[in-house]
Amino acid sequence: MSDLISRESGPTVNPQHNDEPEKGIVVDMLRRGIKIVPAWLLISLLVWGVDGALSAAYGVALIFANFLTASLFLTWAARISPAALMFAALFGFIFRLGALTVAVIAVSKISFFAPVPLGITIIVSHLGLLVWETRYVSLSLAYPGLGPDNMAPKKFKEIK
Amino acid sequence: MIDLLAQADNALDGLKAVGAGLGYGLAAIGPGVGIGLVVGNAITAMARQPESAGMVRTTMFLGIAFTEALALIGFVVFILLNFA
Numbered sequence: 001m002s003d004l005i006s007r008e009s010g011p012t013v014n015p016q017h018n019d020e021p022e023k024g025i026v027v028d029m030l031r032r033g034i035k036i037v038p039a040w041l042l043i044s045l046l047v048w049g050v051d052g053a054l055s056a057a058y059g060v061a062l063i064f065a066n067f068l069t070a071s072l073f074l075t076w077a078a079r080i081s082p083a084a085l086m087f088a089a090l091f092g093f094i095f096r097l098g099a100l101t102v103a104v105i106a107v108s109k110i111s112f113f114a115p116v117p118l119g120i121t122i123i124v125s126h127l128g129l130l131v132w133e134t135r136y137v138s139l140s141l142a143y144p145g146l147g148p149d150n151m152a153p154k155k156f157k158e159i160k
Numbered sequence: 161m162i163d164l165l166a167q168a169d170n171a172l173d174g175l176k177a178v179g180a181g182l183g184y185g186l187a188a189i190g191p192g193v194g195i196g197l198v199v200g201n202a203i204t205a206m207a208r209q210p211e212s213a214g215m216v217r218t219t220m221f222l223g224i225a226f227t228e229a230l231a232l233i234g235f236v237v238f239i240l241l242n243f244a
Binding site for chain 2: 019021022025067070071074078082085086089090093094096097100101104108113115116118119120122123126127130133134137141
């Protein structure tokens with residue numbers, strides 16, 4: 001039956017049949033984030049100017065890198081053992097916070113650095129992407145039949 | 161007199177930096193505990209029902225990310241206090 005159906009597009013997360021769910025979630029987030037980033041940068045440009053837009057771009061890049069690092073680290077640890085997963089979650093958290101701090105302090109002396117747009121972008125992009133993703137994931141967890149995979153527009157081939 | 165004022169100004173800047181760092185550290189404690197709880201319970205759930213590990217890990221990852229948002233708010237306050 002599945003070979004009769006080809007999907008045009010849609011999120012990759014299907015929590016029930018996925019060996020690396022973290023990676024799927026982050027890929028979905030990045031895909032959505034890339035669509036939204038130009039609009040956010042335009043808003044930043046209009047509100048805070050070029051410096052604000054550059055700082056906002058840096059903030060978005062930091063958040064993307066943060067999600068990506070978290071998913072890679074957790075996926076790697078989950079393959080090893082539950083203890084490794086615990087280690088990766090807790091020390092990964094500290095490591096990522098430290099890396100974010102270093103990344104921001106490193107650019108703080110550069111002329112385009114604007115703390116307000118950077119800070120707002122970090123919080124908005126992190127929470128925005130999470131809420132957006134949770135909306136899809138919650139639905140697919142509660143009603144697997146109505147998950148995003150199944151809700152995506154489908155093209156049915158004609159059966160002759 | 162001007163020297164005294166300059167010293168007071170320097171001390172104020174120093175206190176601001178110390179406060180920002182302290183606030184950031186305190187803001188990271190709660191999420192640290194929260195992530196520990198999330199992952200601990202996720203591991204318990206995976207041990208009880210290995211077949212639902214994918215679902216549990218999905219929820220766990222989102223839970224970690226939401227909990228981490230609290231630390232990020234502390235981080236942003238740190239940025240604003242130090243650099244704004």
